[in-house]
Amino acid sequence: MPNIFPRWTNWLPLKVALIIAILGFLVVNGVTYYFTPKYTRVGYMPGQPVSFDHSLHAEQLGLDCRYCHTGVEKASHSNVPTVQTCMACHLHVQKQSAKLAPVRAAWESGEPIRWVRIHQAPDYVYFNHAAHVNRGISCQSCHGQVNHMTVVWHHEPQSMGWCLECHRRPENFIRDVNEVYNLNYTISTEEQRILGRKLVEEWGVQPPQNCAGCHR
Amino acid sequence: MRTFDLPAPATTEGLDLINRRPLVGGKRKFAWITEHFSQIVERKAPFWWWVAVLITGLIASLVPLTLAYQVSTGVGVWGLNNPVFWAWDITNFVFWIGIGHAGTLISAILFLTRQKWRTAVNRSAEAMTIFAVICAGIFPAFHVGRVWFAWWLFPIPNANVIWQNFKSPLLWDVFAVSTYFTVSLIFWYIGLVPDLATIRDRATSKIKKFLYGLFALGWRGSNRQWSHYEKAYLILAGISTPLVLSVHSVVSFDFATSVIPGWHTTIFPPYFVAGAIFGGFAMVLTLLIPCRWIFNLKDVVTDKHIDNMCKIVLLTGTIVGYAYLMELFIAIYSGNPFEQWVFLRNRVADPFIFGPLMNVPPAPYWWAYWAMMISNVIAPQFFWFKKIRKNLLLVLIIVMFPNVGMWYERFVIIATSIHRDFVTSSWGYFSPTWVDIGLFVGTIGLFTFLFLLFIKFLPMVTMFEVKAVMAEADPHYDPKKKTKKTGDPLVDNNPQLSGGAH
Numbered sequence: 143m144p145n146i147f148p149r150w151t152n153w154l155p156l157k158v159a160l161i162i163a164i165l166g167f168l169v170v171n172g173v174t175y176y177f178t179p180k181y182t183r184v185g186y187m188p189g190q191p192v193s194f195d196h197s198l199h200a201e202q203l204g205l206d207c208r209y210c211h212t213g214v215e216k217a218s219h220s221n222v223p224t225v226q227t228c229m230a231c232h233l234h235v236q237k238q239s240a241k242l243a244p245v246r247a248a249w250e251s252g253e254p255i256r257w258v259r260i261h262q263a264p265d266y267v268y269f270n271h272a273a274h275v276n277r278g279i280s281c282q283s284c285h286g287q288v289n290h291m292t293v294v295w296h297h298e299p300q301s302m303g304w305c306l307e308c309h310r311r312p313e314n315f316i317r318d319v320n321e322v323y324n325l326n327y328t329i330s331t332e333e334q335r336i337l338g339r340k341l342v343e344e345w346g347v348q349p350p351q352n353c354a355g356c357h358r
Numbered sequence: 359m360r361t362f363d364l365p366a367p368a369t370t371e372g373l374d375l376i377n378r379r380p381l382v383g384g385k386r387k388f389a390w391i392t393e394h395f396s397q398i399v400e401r402k403a404p405f406w407w408w409v410a411v412l413i414t415g416l417i418a419s420l421v422p423l424t425l426a427y428q429v430s431t432g433v434g435v436w437g438l439n440n441p442v443f444w445a446w447d448i449t450n451f452v453f454w455i456g457i458g459h460a461g462t463l464i465s466a467i468l469f470l471t472r473q474k475w476r477t478a479v480n481r482s483a484e485a486m487t488i489f490a491v492i493c494a495g496i497f498p499a500f501h502v503g504r505v506w507f508a509w510w511l512f513p514i515p516n517a518n519v520i521w522q523n524f525k526s527p528l529l530w531d532v533f534a535v536s537t538y539f540t541v542s543l544i545f546w547y548i549g550l551v552p553d554l555a556t557i558r559d560r561a562t563s564k565i566k567k568f569l570y571g572l573f574a575l576g577w578r579g580s581n582r583q584w585s586h587y588e589k590a591y592l593i594l595a596g597i598s599t600p601l602v603l604s605v606h607s608v609v610s611f612d613f614a615t616s617v618i619p620g621w622h623t624t625i626f627p628p629y630f631v632a633g634a635i636f637g638g639f640a641m642v643l644t645l646l647i648p649c650r651w652i653f654n655l656k657d658v659v660t661d662k663h664i665d666n667m668c669k670i671v672l673l674t675g676t677i678v679g680y681a682y683l684m685e686l687f688i689a690i691y692s693g694n695p696f697e698q699w700v701f702l703r704n705r706v707a708d709p710f711i712f713g714p715l716m717n718v719p720p721a722p723y724w725w726a727y728w729a730m731m732i733s734n735v736i737a738p739q740f741f742w743f744k745k746i747r748k749n750l751l752l753v754l755i756i757v758m759f760p761n762v763g764m765w766y767e768r769f770v771i772i773a774t775s776i777h778r779d780f781v782t783s784s785w786g787y788f789s790p791t792w793v794d795i796g797l798f799v800g801t802i803g804l805f806t807f808l809f810l811l812f813i814k815f816l817p818m819v820t821m822f823e824v825k826a827v828m829a830e831a832d833p834h835y836d837p838k839k840k841t842k843k844t845g846d847p848l849v850d851n852n853p854q855l856s857g858g859a860h
Binding site: 146174179301303306 | 516517518519520558567568571572576
């Protein structure tokens with residue numbers, strides 16, 4: 143009986159398997175790198191209608207985060223300030239600045255400034271700012287050192303895995319409530335380990351890890 | 359050392375017992391086996407086959423249709439609602455998974471225990487297993503609601519850093535069923551290779567040569583290949599054997615590890631396994647008896663085969679009946695009011711006899727409970743009678759009862775236990791929607807459709823294994839030599855068939 147398949151097909155299954163393995167490796171790693179928030183979200187830096195400079199206000203002038211983001215301690219949502227907050231100072235400071243023209247226009251017309259949103263939790267995630275900042279999780283942990291940003295960008299991936307990193311080991315991130323708004327805060331790993339454990343124990347911090355903790 | 363020259367028995371008494379009937383009747387030869395089963399594959403499909411494929415194919419198309427509707431609309435199109443969140447979906451899942459168990463039992467356990475009659479039925483029973491597990495898998499995969507996230511059931515590292523709850527029997531189920539499917543498929547395929555090579559060698563068209571050649575994996579039937587084959591088959595039989603017991607035990611854990619009265623029962627694992635083998639053999643008989651008529655298999659699937667399977671149905675059916683009664687007895691004997699409620703008020707209390715006797719209102723699902731009892735406990739008891747086991751039409755009618763009854767068993771366990779919660783405000787009743795019904799009917803169509811494709815495109819009987827249990831396979835076989843024992847050279851010359859030393 144003649145051969146149905148030529149000789150070269152002997153190695154074909156192995157070659158096919160090898161190609162599938164290589165393709166599989168590339169696809170898995172490609173998706174993991176390019177399709178996750180580490181790549182898709184971090185570094186997002188849209189232009190804003192007003193070139194507001196956080197480094198000037200929060201770092202050079204030393205304004206507290208809460209001066210503008212007034213709701214962060216009390217509400218689940220941390221608000222973007224209204225024009226009234228801006229004008230409280232700018233009625234007196236830099237009254238003629240060309241950069242502030244859109245702010246003055248909004249002040250006169252009553253039409254709010256359309257800031258471009260950078261950090262957006264999905265609809266099915268219930269995130270509470272107050273619960274975090276009042277238990278020693280700093281702004282910096284989730285937003286980076288905004289006090290050094292001229293234009294704000296997305297600093298952390300804010301993926302579910304990233305959330306769980308802290309919910310599983312809060313002692314690595316928790317700090318004294320007085321240091322929550324200190325964005326220049328540094329601490330050695332060793333000190334953080336001791337302090338973190340102490341705070342977690344004292345406050346009875348038990349971050350939820352069940353689905354319903356965040357996906358209510 | 360085997361001795362072949364046993365002295366003839368002193369009396370003729372017991373001769374029937376020793377001179378067992380050959381497993382292949384009609385004095386068939388090797389060539390007939392090859393011809394008969396290859397021709398089913400090679401010849402043009404008969405007209406009835408096309409009609410049957412068309413009808414079952416249309417019914418099977420209900421599966422993608424109802425699933426497309428369900429996925430695009432939401433899982434709420436099923437009749438599930440508070441308090442019944444598991445009903446037809448899980449019932450159908452357990453029903454189909456159970457069907458598969460006969461195939462694995464025949465192919466693995468009967469192989470290891472050297473039950474030679476398995477050779478005539480193992481191929482089709484294993485095919486049935488695989489098709490049943492395919493039907494079963496549809497239900498849990500889609501009842502999660504967002505089926506595109508069903509891969510979260512598997513411990514694959516992911517960006518969300520979600521990890522499975524290894525304490526949950528539902529996760530064990532994922533592993534049990536996926537292992538079961540993989541092992542069954544490999545086992546079935548390995549057993550197909552020598553027969554695929556036979557079909558390849560006989561094939562006349564180029565495309566058939568190519569396709570059967572591709573799947574025959576270059577099988578030449580050399581000694582070396584046979585030696586590898588035998589080892590691989592034995593190993594796979596060894597792996598499959600625990601699966602016969604473990605898969606349905608794990609399925610029963612889905613219920614038994616919960617705290618729902620009616621589910622929380624330690625008897626469940628053996629009870630489920632017996633039920634699965636019971637339902638599986640009923641389905642094997644349902645498929646094989648028509649095949650035997652249509653394809654003239656009576657010399658290969660003999661009365662003895664049917665008889666053996668009827669006895670297994672009788673045995674497992676009786677075990678199942680014992681389990682039902684024991685479950686009921688424990689509910690009463692334990693004094694646990696919740697268990698008693700589930701068994702007596704949700705199941706047993708019919709409006710005619712037991713309800714009035716206990717002076718309680720009829721149970722909402724009394725009809726399901728009694729359909730189960732009659733089908734699974736009473737119907738198989740007819741197999742005590744040899745006359746009934748010999749009458750294929752009666753056998754076919756009787757095994758229809760377990761086919762239906764085993765579906766009812768799962769429905770009774772699942773729905774009747776949860777439709778009345780602890781507080782009366784959480785009492786409800788499950789009614790299936792057209793999507794529930796369509797999907798289940800669709801899987802019946804899919805199962806039959808796949809089986810029809812199987813009998814047309816693959817040899818439905820393991821030709822080379824059947825040959826091995828024939829008299830011709832014995833090295834001492836001599837067709838010319840006649841002895842005085844029975845006058846049948848096929849029997850007398852074969853020590854295995856004539857009851858010689860094993």
